[in-house]
Amino acid sequence: MSNLSSPWWLLLALIVAALAGVYVYIQRLRARRALRFANLEVLNRVAPVKRNPLRHVPIALLVVALLLLTVALSGPQADRKVPRNKATVILVMDVSRSMNATDVAPSRIKAAQASAKKFADELTEGINLGLVSYAGTASTLVSPTPDHTATKTAADKLQLADKTATGEGIFAAIQQIQTLNTVLGGDKAAPPARIVLLSDGKETVPDNPNNPRGAFTAARKAKEEKIPVSTISFGTMGGTVDLEGDQVPVPVDDASLRQIANISGGEFFTAASLDELNRVYEKLQKDIGYETRRGDNSRPWLIAGTLLAILAAFAALVINRRLP
CATH class of the missing domain: 3.40.50.410 (von Willebrand factor, type A domain)
Known part of the structure; x- marks a missing residue:
């Protein structure tokens, strides 16, 4: 914490964690709702057993990007010549x-x-x-x-x-x-x-x-x-x-x-x-x-977070055909 100029910005990480938790909850809720279908043929069409395991990659990248940007906001400091x-x-x-x-x-x-x-x-x-x-x-x-x-x-x-x-x-x-x-x-x-x-x-x-x-x-x-x-x-x-x-x-x-x-x-x-x-x-x-x-050392965190956010958007379009 001593290496951060504005450590209170790290509280935003709790919001990011909450977003990740909401995503996991929604995924489980969808699975439970799918089981309510009596018609197995409809069930297989709506919620097939074998779903693309990469579908969670975009949101995972986005969560990491948001965490990196949160660190950047907290003002990390570093010694430099x-x-x-x-x-x-x-x-x-x-x-x-x-x-x-x-x-x-x-x-x-x-x-x-x-x-x-x-x-x-x-x-x-x-x-x-x-x-x-x-x-x-x-x-x-x-x-x-x-x-x-x-x-x-x-x-x-x-x-x-x-x-x-x-x-x-x-x-x-x-x-x-x-x-x-x-x-x-x-x-x-x-x-x-x-x-x-x-x-x-x-x-x-x-x-x-x-x-x-x-x-x-x-x-x-x-x-x-x-x-x-x-x-x-x-x-x-x-x-x-x-x-x-x-x-x-x-x-x-x-x-x-x-x-x-x-x-x-x-x-x-x-x-x-x-x-x-x-x-x-x-x-x-x-x-x-x-x-x-x-002095301020937020630039590497900002760059990494921005690049990961862009990568998350690209992965969402390629894998899920939509933005996360």
């Missing part, structure tokens, strides 16, 4: 030099740029999208805006730099969301927000993620602001970069990125290739760009 009208998403992308590793073709940074642009292309219209990059420091390249082409343009211009200050990237994203929320009328009127962090390595600045500007501290701040941080660990354990002729290992650091997601209330993903990264972004698009709402 609908596009969000508003939300804020900040892409935070690691541009440290380890992103130049080629274990993900053509390189980690090139693949990350391609996937970020694809994400911007397919994100639901109306959602504010921004872009923050970070290496030793964080830079806000695009403030949150419904113009997703700005993020695509900025993603093409990402430049690699030394060090990895993951906390600074998260803090910069939080600040952008807070600024937008103030413009929109404060936290109560603000749309839901999400930070999507893509990185391939461990934070190097500061050396302790629990420091005031560290990644874990930033994740706790995000949780305080009710902004989940979804992290994507991008690359492989065997990645290397060429630094002045030396191949330096740059393995992906899953542990810290998983911890950031856990602390902030977000989700952790791994992606070892561009295809995997695109699949992660597709899932995030569904999570971010759509929301679950309870």
Whole structure:
């Protein structure tokens, strides 16, 4: 009953049941009246022993159709995903030099740029999208805006730099969301927000993620602001970069990125290739760009009831040569 907006309409089912009962009563009454005929020849003509067993099919279909239409009138409700009208998403992308590793073709940074642009292309219209990059420091390249082409343009211009200050990237994203929320009328009127962090390595600045500007501290701040941080660990354990002729290992650091997601209330993903990264972004698009709402679900019941009513009428004409 909790899934019905107008459950009192179900009382009409009692009327439908009464109609079915009246039909059964009339059929039995006809049989009893037939037995009153003394002339067996007349009896066989009026009420033959072998009657078409399908003669009851039309009324049975009609009863079921009426029951389905009664359910439709009662307003069945269902949860469904609908596009969000508003939300804020900040892409935070690691541009440290380890992103130049080629274990993900053509390189980690090139693949990350391609996937970020694809994400911007397919994100639901109306959602504010921004872009923050970070290496030793964080830079806000695009403030949150419904113009997703700005993020695509900025993603093409990402430049690699030394060090990895993951906390600074998260803090910069939080600040952008807070600024937008103030413009929109404060936290109560603000749309839901999400930070999507893509990185391939461990934070190097500061050396302790629990420091005031560290990644874990930033994740706790995000949780305080009710902004989940979804992290994507991008690359492989065997990645290397060429630094002045030396191949330096740059393995992906899953542990810290998983911890950031856990602390902030977000989700952790791994992606070892561009295809995997695109699949992660597709899932995030569904999570971010759509929301679950309870709404009217009477249409399937209405369609089924109407089709059965039409079928009942057709069956009555074919089987009984008349409408039920």
